[in-house]
Amino acid sequence: MEIGNLFAEASQNAGVVDLDFLVLTIISMAIFLLVFTLVLVFCIRYRRGSNAKRGRLPEIMRREIEAGWTAGTVFLALFIFWWAVAAPAALQGQPAPALKIHIYAKQWMWQVEHPNGAREINTLHLPVGTPVHLLMTSQDVIHSFYVPAFRAKHDVLPDRIVELEFLPTKIGTFHLFCAEFCGTAHSQMTGQVIVMRQEDYAHWREVQPQSETLAAEGAALFHSLGCSGCHDPASAVHAPDLRGVFGHIVQLQGGRQVVADEAYVRDSILLPDKDIVAGFAPIMPSFSNVVNNGQIESLIAYIRSLSPQESAQ
Ligand code: HEC
Ligand SMILES: [Cu+2]
The missing domain is CATH 1.10.760.10 (Cytochrome c-like domain)
Structure with missing residues (x-):
């Protein structure tokens, strides 16, 4: 079966995360260029022996420049913070009831339990267009549930239930990784997320061998x-x-x-x-x-x- 590529945007949040990342990269590049150019300009301008004007700036100008760049960066940082927090928060208020699925991570596999008791290992079947609410815990060390195509990632801790929500928007098969080094076979702790039409998912779930719930x-x-x-x-x-x-x-x-x-x-x-x-x-x-x-x-x-x-x- 062909596995969708890592860069596919297969969840509702994926686009926002990508845009976030792009804008952050652009801002970082811009700051990098500005600083680097200034370093170069000052190196040349104030090199030893040049007769550029030296000495203190006028008081008023020093204060304005200081206040200006401090305020500017504070607002920029606050904006980035708000923006990054707002995107996942928007997903919390999904109108449709979320599908609750339990995930148990252990060295070195992902165990999945669906609401009707259907179980699977290292595969996760999901219906498209339905909000999914994962309740995850680890039986041993820290793992990290990561589906790049959903831009969804969360540490999975022992002794605690962590939650992760997303909404798959594309039918297909996507990679599932453990993104936390968790022992010798960490690199094999991978799986597939199979997003199906809603009817197909309902059917799939019903025909799974019903283990004890x-x-x-x-x-x-x-x-x-x-x-x-x-x-x-x-x-x-x-x-x-x-x-x-x-x-x-x-x-x-x-x-x-x-x-x-x-x-x-x-x-x-x-x-x-x-x-x-x-x-x-x-x-x-x-x-x-x-x-x-x-x-x-x-x-x-x-x-x-x-x-x-x-x-x-
Ligand atoms: C020796 C008697 C006893 C045993 C055995 C016991 N409990 Fe309790 N449990 C209590 C009492 C008394 C309370 C109320 C006082 C408190 O909160 O500690 C309570 C409170 C609770 C609560 C909170 C209930 C509420 O109304 O908020 C839960 C949940 C619970 N127990 C689950 C369990 C589970 C699961 C087990 C078995 C693994 C268990 N208990 C074994 C006596 C017991
Ligand atoms: Cu792991």
Whole structure:
């Protein structure tokens, strides 16, 4: 299969990123030329023995030049900053609901899990024209998810879920790289992103062998790790019922409130003493040395599935 070239602009953001890069290059070249020309001119003009006028500039001129170039560069830098931040930010407010896909990086492969439980390795099938929201984590070292044709790149860290959004706009097959040196076989940690028509993607997803979905794995862990011993509504231990928690506001001890998102649930499992739910004793043990990253993902998926409107995506 032919793989689209790296310079293809295959996502909604690609054009903006390229323009950003071009303008930055032009600005850098212009500054480089200006400085270099001035160096040359001054070298010649003030060479030893020339009778160019030397001595201090008039006070007023010194102040104006100083203020002028300082203000100029500040505005230029602020503009570049705003511009670079505005482009990805515009993607956040996509009207269509984003397709949430989990990515697990490990030495040395990319594992992918689609919302219906379909899994694949080192390939990522996507529908064209649909915003994609990746939730990524690493099982070992730091990797970096990089699809040049989308101009999309993000470090993938252990013990944390990082998010990346983009909107594929071209049908085709594109390169996927790991862009962080992650060990001996780092250079082989590559894959393909296959962007298909929406119907084709839906069909592809349905015919994948349905492995146990994350949530089902999570449910099994929830029992085998003993979470249900406390959290089961019928349990004698006074612990919160986790049904309907995900995506909703939780009252914490001390009057704070948080929204129970992925990070909150992750922290609840690894650092239970960090946020104590109001009205409960801090008796939950930390599971930080018990569960690995993959298992945490499954537990989170399970807890999310207990809030029906959240698991719909
Ligand atoms: C010894 C009993 C006990 C065990 C075992 C236990 N928990 Fe908890 N858990 C609690 C209690 C009590 C709280 C509320 C106090 C707090 O926030 O620490 C809680 C809070 C939580 C919360 C936050 C709930 C909310 O309403 O905001 C989550 C999520 C959670 N536990 C998940 C788990 C998972 C997953 C496991 C298994 C890996 C587990 N718990 C094992 C007792 C337990
Ligand atoms: Cu890697």
